[in-house]
Amino acid sequence: MGGQTKTLAELGLTAAGGRDVAITGLAVDSREVKEGYLFAAMPGSRVHGGEFIQYALRMGAVAVLTDAEGARIAAREIDEHDAALIVAEDPRQALAYTAALWFGAQPSTMVAVTGTNGKTSVATFTRQIWIALGYEAVNLGTTGVEGAYAAPLAHTTPDPITLHRTLAQCAAAGITHAAMEASSHGLDQRRLDGVHLRAAGFTNFSQDHLDYHATLDAYFAAKAELFDRVLPEDGTAVINMDDPRGPDMARISEDRGQQVIRVGRQPGMDLELQAQRFDATGQQLRFAWQGDVHLLRLPLIGGFQAENVAIAAGLVIAAGAEPEAVFNVLPQLETVPGRMQLAATRGNGAAVFVDYAHTPDAVSTAIRALRPHVMGRLIAIVGAGGDRDTTKRPLMGRAAAENADLVIVTDDNPRSEDPAAIRAAVMEGVISAGGADYAVEVGDRAEAILRGVDALQPGDALLVCGKGHETGQVVGDTVYPFNDAEQASVAVAALDGRMP
């Protein structure tokens, strides 16, 4: 933002009394306000941002964007500082549009994907396809900005200021194509309303984030906002019709007049997944695009990755690429870090996989998806994060016990909670599924991985669920270095007597 100024009028904002002022930057947190800034005071989940207007003004804010409540809370201070006041009915959306205009540029071709599971995978495959087709492309989300430009991100869908700063940096670096993840928090809080989308994808819907959304219906409604509000009417929706909520999403999209590319295993889909054959290192896929049959090999583990690839291919086609060119590059796709990733192989041939399954549905999907690639027993390590949806914990334990031959319950990121209490909740689900005889509880995650690797016989596989690509374990306020794939290599090396 260095040195730039823009007037409220240039940012599409109308202040009370028709005033116009030049601003030098935007902040949503009063602690980040600098001289000449516009402070966006948002209604929060804990406190109204209006409470911080007085501090923002003292830090030099010259304009305040808020709702009627924020304006009421700080009426006297705004008056005293003679600040420009913009009252918006939907201040989060106004902030998103303002941030888009402030930073000015975004990659010319952008798509987004939502769904409970598979967003990072679809966004990553979309970027890989674009790069293979010769475009300068990135994916943005849980794993940061990756591809032809790289940067870390703290959130799956960053707040609009961070998002548009990042998109402008991508555009300045020559990025023309970007695939982003739309989290339900991000959609609910209008974080991506200023992004110009050509297409949007839906993977699936199951339980998660009930700590934030009041009900499952509210959670679904947040996801539907991608099609209902963010994707313009001339955009294309790519919908997984095999998910029970896929048809609902397609209807919402059609009601907006959007084109829909239907993906799924049922006959008559635009992109129809017809058959899959699995082996130790990947799968063969037979699919049809608008009736034309194709056969190809994907070096990816898990039947569901074919669904993610199909949605990614649909998004790339929806954004303007030639379908045949897209299908030609699919065999070049690579495993998404931390998603059904082969982390290590024992001397006896048994394999260790790492997967980011952290919802009940993902745990059961991941274990079941690994089965056809494995000849022997399947051992699963499972745990749940602290300070997140507590109702999913026993369901995750149950999912592991119902689908694996041996279960090790361990810690994920306990955050502020007592790790033993989280494990007990997961264990409750294991036991309710009758898994008491083939489950153990090992709190220390490194030890759990070592014990899992030690139990591997020829032809067996170990699936370490929950942390995927993560490089730290959050205990209290401290982040300890920890990476499941690395720990798997260390365990294999220690047990097989060779260097990792």
Ligand SMILES: CC(=O)N[C@H]1[C@@H](OP(=O)(O)OP(=O)(O)OC[C@H]2O[C@@H](n3ccc(=O)[nH]c3=O)[C@H](O)[C@@H]2O)O[C@H](CO)[C@@H](O)[C@@H]1O[C@H](C)C(=O)N[C@@H](C)C(=O)N[C@H](CCC(=O)O)C(=O)O
């Ligand atoms: C639950 C949630 O999404 N919270 C977001 C929300 O904060 P909030 O409504 O709780 O804010 P609050 O604490 O009540 O404060 C209200 C307002 O006062 C402001 N404030 C607060 C303190 C202060 O001193 N000065 C100040 O100005 C805050 O910036 C905020 O705008 O609005 C803030 C910005 O306005 C976000 O930074 C914050 O995201 C926090 C950091 C967060 O952790 N979000 C996570 C849960 C999240 O978004 N995750 C999703 C999903 C990941 C997944 O799919 O698994 C993601 O996209 O990453």
Ligand SMILES: Nc1ncnc2c1ncn2[C@@H]1O[C@H](COP(=O)(O)OP(=O)(O)OP(=O)(O)O)[C@@H](O)[C@H]1O
């Ligand atoms: N299409 C799918 N169907 C069911 N489960 C899936 C699918 N894709 C991925 N998963 C499971 O969900 C896990 C997370 O995948 P991914 O990171 O791609 O999802 P995400 O939606 O980005 O998750 P997050 O909300 O945490 O960012 C995977 O490790 C896998 O276990």
Ligand SMILES: N[C@H](CCC[C@H](N)C(=O)O)C(=O)O
């Ligand atoms: N974005 C997800 C990631 C969960 C990953 C898991 N390792 C955990 O800590 O619960 C969340 O914050 O709910």
Ligand SMILES: [Mg+2]
């Ligand atoms: Mg993600």
